[in-house]
Structure formats: structure tokens, C-alpha cells
Amino acid sequence: MSETIAALITPGGRSAIATIVVAGPKAGSAVDRHFFPLGKKQASTCQIGDILVGHWRDSAEDAGEELVVSRTAADRIEVHCHGGIAAFRRILNHLVAAGCREIAWSDYAHQSESSPIAAAARIALADARTSRTAGYLLDQYNGALEAELTAILGLLDAQQTSDAQLRLQSLLATANFGMHLTKPWKVVIAGRPNVGKSSLINALVGYERAIVFDQPGTTRDAVTAAAAFDGWPVELADTAGLRESDDAIEREGVARARKLQSAADLILLALDQSAPWTDEDQQLLAAYPNAIVIHNKSDLPADESSQRPAGLKVSAQRGDGIEQLNTMIGHTLVPTPPLHGTPLLFTGEQVAAVQQAAAQRPDAAIQTLRTLLA
Ligand SMILES: Nc1nc2c(ncn2[C@@H]2O[C@H](COP(=O)(O)OP(=O)(O)OP(=O)(O)O)[C@@H](O)[C@H]2O)c(=O)[nH]1
Numbered sequence: 001m002s003e004t005i006a007a008l009i010t011p012g013g014r015s016a017i018a019t020i021v022v023a024g025p026k027a028g029s030a031v032d033r034h035f036f037p038l039g040k041k042q043a044s045t046c047q048i049g050d051i052l053v054g055h056w057r058d059s060a061e062d063a064g065e066e067l068v069v070s071r072t073a074a075d076r077i078e079v080h081c082h083g084g085i086a087a088f089r090r091i092l093n094h095l096v097a098a099g100c101r102e103i104a105w106s107d108y109a110h111q112s113e114s115s116p117i118a119a120a121a122r123i124a125l126a127d128a129r130t131s132r133t134a135g136y137l138l139d140q141y142n143g144a145l146e147a148e149l150t151a152i153l154g155l156l157d158a159q160q161t162s163d164a165q166l167r168l169q170s171l172l173a174t175a176n177f178g179m180h181l182t183k184p185w186k187v188v189i190a191g192r193p194n195v196g197k198s199s200l201i202n203a204l205v206g207y208e209r210a211i212v213f214d215q216p217g218t219t220r221d222a223v224t225a226a227a228a229f230d231g232w233p234v235e236l237a238d239t240a241g242l243r244e245s246d247d248a249i250e251r252e253g254v255a256r257a258r259k260l261q262s263a264a265d266l267i268l269l270a271l272d273q274s275a276p277w278t279d280e281d282q283q284l285l286a287a288y289p290n291a292i293v294i295h296n297k298s299d300l301p302a303d304e305s306s307q308r309p310a311g312l313k314v315s316a317q318r319g320d321g322i323e324q325l326n327t328m329i330g331h332t333l334v335p336t337p338p339l340h341g342t343p344l345l346f347t348g349e350q351v352a353a354v355q356q357a358a359a360q361r362p363d364a365a366i367q368t369l370r371t372l373l374a
């Protein structure tokens, strides 16, 4: 590396501490210009692993900001400063004036990782919302996908094209799961007004996110909440109760509800087991054949209609059955979680490249896969 770069590697905004990495031959001298250590060692002369406390000053007269500098590799220094935007911006500006080139943290990940797949996994890890999804991304960071692509390349090189094709297809089958490692599953609740959809959302997320009221037509706009079921990150959406209405705002709410429901990975169909079975319930059941059917208000006497389908009995109000619902949502989203270490496609670019390779003749497929690995 001949140039020296500076990159903010923590999220922008009001985080507590920001970390700026300075990497390249001029890292030490660039930091020395503004960093005045309390001890004898300078940023440019300290050893790997040294942590220096000092002040970042505009000039020798400036009181400066107290911060910490450490050397993490021969040509790499980290500056740990206050996390406010103005604080890290000032330091980055000084580093640029000292000859560093400022780059984005994602570009730094690409520069500092050994392969594009490891870099992509590192970037994706920042978007993993649960330790379960992070675990699968760590597998890819540690080489699971790279090893599989390399093995497929070997098969193609050896002209074992049908074996290669099988393994490309198995990889493609992981794309839906893999892409969800950084993008939560969308779970949307549907049902007639007043069956207890908002109450169910609140019971599932564990706090009062959605407004509950005894009048039908309470929820108008979609309300979403971040949740996790069985370690799978989910964006859970409450929607307006589905019914014909003369009220323009409610009609708009119903239109938005239908749109969200059509884009959902999973629908929870809420029914009121204490109310008589209606044609609307029947229509909803037919419209969402893959939905999890929930019979809410199990604390009230049941309406014994013969048309009532099988489903999970819960009481959103009392919490009965919510734990089972939780588990059922997780198992429905991911019926058979991949074993740890399984290669997974987790970016759109990877999916597109593997789809392309699967459709190509061996020579072209080899080129496509090499580009993905290079
Ligand atoms: N007894 C009983 N009442 C419930 C239960 N769940 C919800 N309710 C009541 O049913 C009424 C409607 O609840 P909501 O959660 O607002 O229903 P909703 O389906 O979101 O209604 P809309 O937003 O109007 O479509 C409220 O009075 C709730 O307190 C339950 O498990 N048992």
C-alpha cells in the first residue's frame, strides 16, 4: 500500500466512541501532526499494541480533545475519539490535510480483507440483528462460501459439469435464507377489525407498540416493530382490519394492509374465536392459504362453528399461547435451519453471479466464478 487512508469504522451519528483507522506508510506522521501524547511515545514511534493517551489539537496552543491512539499493525494506527459527528469530522479533516485519503468503512473492509467474499461478510455482519444470523455470516467470513466456490471451480476444471451444476443449484437454494441474514423476514398480521391484531402484536413484541381499542377500525396505518423469533430477525407489521368501509382514511389503511400482506414472507391470520364465523373470515382463509391461523380471545367462550379451521388458540390479553405462537413463527420462517459451516449466498451480487454461472457453459462459468472470488 503506497497511499495512506483514513476511514471512520464506527457508525456515524451520536455514538459514544468513534474509531478512525489510519493505514499506510504516512499513518504515524499524519497522526503526529495533531496528536500530543501525555507520555514520551509518539504515534509514529510506538510499538504494535501500545495505547497512548493524549490530546488532539488544532495547534500547540489549543487545549484539544483528550483521546486514545493505538498502533494495531506496523502501518496502522487507530484513533478513538468522541463519537459526535463534529468530533470525528475535525480529526478526519486534519488527516486529509496531512495527506491521507478518506475512504468509506466498506471500502476499507474491501482493502483490508483477503477476499471480496470475506469483505462482503464483514460488511454484512454490521447488518446482522441477532447472534444467530451473525453466526451464519461468521461462517462465510471464515471461508465456508469461498471453499464451496473453489470446490465447484475444481469440478468445472475437471469437466465434472453435472456435479458442478448440482452444487451450484444447492448453493442457489440457500439464497433466500442467506439474504435474510441482513434483511429481516417480513411478518404481517391480517384479519377482520377488532379480532385483536394490535393486541397480538403487543403480546409478541412484549411492549405496547400498537394502539388497542374496543372499536373496530382502530388501526389505520401500518405499524411495524422489530422482533426476533427463535433468533430470526423479523419486521412485524400490524395492519388495519380488513373490511369494506365508507371512510376514506380507513379504505386507505385497508389498501396499505393488502399491499404489505402481498409482500410478506409470512402472514398471521387472526380470528376471534369468541365471535361467530363470517364470510369475511372464510374469504381471508382462502386468500391466505399459507398463513398461520390464530384463534384469539381464548379466554372467552368459544363460538363452535363447524367451518372454523384448525389453528393455534391464544389469548393476546392474558398471554396464553403466545410462547407457542412465537416458536411456531420461527419454525415456519425457517423450517430446517442450515447446519453451521454451510456455505450460503448472502448478497445480491453473489446470487446473480451463481445464477449466471449455472446457466453458462463450463468455460464461461469458470470465468464468472473466478470473478466472484477474485
Ligand atoms: N377478552 C379478550 N379481549 C381481547 C383479546 N385480544 C384483544 N381483545 C380486545 O379486543 C378489542 C380489539 O382489540 P385490538 O387489538 O384493537 O383489535 P384489532 O384487530 O387491532 O382491531 P382494528 O385495529 O380495529 O382492526 C380490544 O377491546 C381488546 O382489548 C383477548 O385475547 N381476549
Ligand SMILES: [Mg+2]
Pocket: 197, 198, 199, 210, 211, 212, 218, 219, 238, 239, 240, 241
Ligand atoms: Mg388494530
